[in-house]
Amino acid sequence: MSPKRERRRGAGAGFTLIEMLVVLAIIATLAAVIAPSIFRNVGDSKIAAARTQIDAFSVALGAYRLDNDVYPTSAQGLEALRTRPVGADAPRNWRGPYLMKVIGADPWGRGYLYTAPGRVNAESFDLYSLGRDGRVGGTDEDADLTSWGGPVDH
Numbered sequence: 001m002s003p004k005r006e007r008r009r010g011a012g013a014g015f016t017l018i019e020m021l022v023v024l025a026i027i028a029t030l031a032a033v034i035a036p037s038i039f040r041n042v043g044d045s046k047i048a049a050a051r052t053q054i055d056a057f058s059v060a061l062g063a064y065r066l067d068n069d070v071y072p073t074s075a076q077g078l079e080a081l082r083t084r085p086v087g088a089d090a091p092r093n094w095r096g097p098y099l100m101k102v103i104g105a106d107p108w109g110r111g112y113l114y115t116a117p118g119r120v121n122a123e124s125f126d127l128y129s130l131g132r133d134g135r136v137g138g139t140d141e142d143a144d145l146t147s148w149g150g151p152v153d154h
Contacts, residue, residue, distance in 0.1 A: 046108065047145065050107050057081070057103075063098050064091075067093050067095045071117075072085065073085075074115045078103045078114050078127075082097045082103060083096075083097070114127050120148055120152075128144055131144055
């Protein structure tokens with residue numbers, strides 16, 4: 001093989017720095033366009049999960065009330081849906097568990113807030129999550145998610 005022919009084959013075998021930079025620029029542009037929509041979907045999923053959990057807890061609280069004529073006290077909390085409360089306020093007709101799974105944290109890692117009787121719902125309960133930021137108020141993923149569908153009044 002002649003030296004001229006070897007040089008031509010070696011020169012065309014790799015990518016130039018300009019070609020690599022163009023490819024990296026395209027990848028960076030795609031990432032900048034796609035990443036926000038992916039992260040927005042993660043936030044939307046967490047909001048949907050919190051709403052679903054609040055609804056499931058509300059249904060279980062309703063079943064608890066049907067059996068016992070009252071909702072669990074604030075002191076008994078949501079755990080009264082899984083284990084029979086004891087003490088002076090123990091329900092007399094507990095037929096639980098009303099929830100089969102352990103009551104976990106909200107999608108942002110904090111516990112759900114439960115009060116009975118509620119400040120907003122004096123005849124029943126208030127059950128809510130303070131969203132991603134853990135503070136009252138907010139919008140989007142930071143918004144409060146409540147069993148009554150309105151804002152937290154604290």
